[in-house]
Amino acid sequence: MTGDLADRRIVTLDLTGVADKSGLMDAVARALGLPDWFGRNWDALLDSLGDPSVWPAEAAGRGLLLVVTEWEPYAQARPDEWRVAREVFTEASERTAPLTVALALA
Numbered sequence: 001m002t003g004d005l006a007d008r009r010i011v012t013l014d015l016t017g018v019a020d021k022s023g024l025m026d027a028v029a030r031a032l033g034l035p036d037w038f039g040r041n042w043d044a045l046l047d048s049l050g051d052p053s054v055w056p057a058e059a060a061g062r063g064l065l066l067v068v069t070e071w072e073p074y075a076q077a078r079p080d081e082w083r084v085a086r087e088v089f090t091e092a093s094e095r096t097a098p099l100t101v102a103l104a105l106a
Contacts, residue, residue: 007063045088072106
């Protein structure tokens with residue numbers, strides 16, 4: 001695996017229309033193609049982001065760059081949930097060297 005972001009598999013996590021934690025979890029599951037057993041809670045999200053075996057196949061050997069788009073409306077509507085989501089994204093990125101989560105600015 002490379003440390004170069006340009007070599008990583010880029011996955012967009014589009015949060016358009018996400019209004020709550022459940023919607024966020026559904027969006028992550030779709031974007032990453034997570035298995036049906038994904039628990040849709042904060043711990044399960046942290047575990048899945050930190051486990052390359054459940055990432056898209058192309059990311060397993062290259063690393064993953066998860067680009068979060070359209071997050072501002074969710075962050076404004078649910079600031080407490082968004083704070084936890086950011087903490088999960090940060091912790092997963094710190095634990096898992098080939099993972100970077102980037103917030104796209106519009």
